[in-house]
Amino acid sequence: MSARSGGNPGHTLPTDALTRRNLLLRAGGGALALSGAASILAACGGGGSSDGGSSATSSGASGGQGKGIGGIPIASKQHPVKLPIYDANQAIKSGLDPEAGPLTVFDWGDYVSPEVLKSFEKKYGVEAKLTTYADFQESLGKISSGAIKADVWVPVVERIPQLVAAKLIQPLNHDYVPNFANVIPAMANPYYDQGSQYTMPNYIWTTGILWRGDLLPDLDPQSESNPWDVFWTTQGIKGKLGLQNAEAFDPLSLGLLRNGVTDFPNTTKAQVDEATAKLKELTANGAKFQYTGFQPIANGTQVIAQAWNGDAFVAPGYLKKGTPASAIRYWFPDDGVGAVNSDFWSIPKTAKNPVLGHLFINHLLQEQTAIENFKVVGYQQPLKGLTAERFKELELGDPDLLDAVVVTETDADKGLPNPTPSKDQLTWYEDAFASLTSGAS
């Protein structure tokens, strides 16, 4: 799951791969030492999902060749998908008055600026309550079991077919969201939801190479014929390199790119095996797996890491005093051919305040709130006019770093999202991931 917890590292206890959920669960140390206990807690949240499943099955959604797990075709940039609209799950009518609230926002931890919630409350005179999760599966369990009746929710792109087939999210009425016009063209009609029937973009981010310019002065991926190869060719990084593991596909994407494979949706077993073999050279060289790379890079325990642009944006704030911000370097290909992912806002079927939910999404899709979010969260909304130049005008960071981290329209257009895997691919990815993270030879 794209557990982008620590999306706002500035407000997160930075403990590498330990998400706060894990920290809380394991704070008992010995008492919960058998990690099985955690799986019980985690899995209990998802226990009540069978209702949602059976209702979708009865609506005729069935799996099959070329179909995704939810019975809906697998979406990719080459094969955009128009999601089905079911009779039993229609968008709200136009022209309704906003409900009295309070609005329940169900979001990743530290993934929206408190100021944005406050300005919404002020504008509409309702209370906006934030409930957070650190893990998509956790949020899915709570939504599908009805434990939480949220008005807006940020799931992950790869799981949209399941959310639609199980009627967990409702179609959106664009009449309430005039600010949708601010979304950049590349994201206004996304491949995963043609016509944006169920989703509105939240953040977009790149996964690139984050390194310490002061500790690796000779490193310059841009000048290499195969920039991704620097993880394999750079000397003196043993035990000081990081790989991303928010999802099983994350480290794999680096191996695939290194091997010149860019058709992520159609990977073959051989390509996955070759990428895995290549990545095992990195784990043998002491590569560590982590959700976010900003902290180990900032404190120097790592000198190079596969990381999000958001990691690069916040990393200078974690450098030791006296180290210049320019020590943080980030590279992502100019042509946009690298991992670019995004997430989205949706309105759960069970929302009690769907009109307010629409208005909240509308509130988010404007430059002012996007800048507020960027400052606090470190991630960027795909809105027109939010360019590196604009952020430099606002003096939001080191100009060179802003050039490197800001997602361009080219990135959004040409970028390679983590694919929605077929059942076979899912097994390959997760087996590869398990053997990589367990250091199997």
Add this chain to the structure above:
Amino acid sequence: MSRRSFYPLPYLLTTSGPGLAWIALFVVLGVYSLFAISLGTPDPILLTPTPAWSPLDWSFANFRDVISGLNPSGGIFWEVFRRSFVYIVLAAAGCVLIGYPVAYYVAMYAKRSKALLLVLLILPFLVSYMLRMLAWVGLLSPDGYVNEALSRLHLVSQPQDWLGGRPSTVVLALIYGWVPYFILPLYAALERLDRRYLEASADLGAGRVRTFIFTTLPLSVPGILAGLVLIALPMFGDYYTNQLVSGAATTSMIGNTINTYIASTQQRAIGAALASTLLIFLIAVLAYYVRTTARAARAVVR
């Protein structure tokens, strides 16, 4: 329940009631949930792990995956299991070597300083395990105090990368983290040891060393085993120590693999099956311990 019942109702409702309810709710139900999830099939649409509460619905697919993963030739879990076993044996041995003399001294020789020493032994329990470990992360970091001290003493020429995925760091951290849990039960056992045996041994002409080897040590075996069980079982589930002081794939332990399945994959039920398998393995170890100590107790009485 009749009055003749083995466990009279008044007791069940009063003294042992809360404890039994607690165990039923949080241990029995918890462990059953773990097995139900391991034996369930995922929801077809949402892929969420769906527990199979009724034995009629059990599917052993996840356990088959785990068992084949534990195959020494090419199974994806074998290497990590073998590594965990080796680390834990080394860490447990380290705990015995460090912990036994401490417990022995405090129980046998400490006099006026005993109260102070006991307080010092209990002190680590007052600080969260995680915090104690995080403190070491700071100390061992490339620009931390350990490297600074070593370079000032000219013992190292450049900062050592202690946290860069060294197996030795992981084993030492495990020893550091768990040794207090080993010392206390061993101390209690040594303290309770009937000194008349030691006197008898001396009376029969055995010197200090012979008395220790042939009397004290055998008598303290139950204490050692109790300490070992107390530290070895949680070490099998421990993954945060490893995550904090190494994090490298080459040092990851079975707990890390379970966590990986729970946190980062869509196959959480495999994580549950792995945890269940580990639980069965540890119950077997525990059963062996219970049998051995029962036998040892009988031997002492005889």
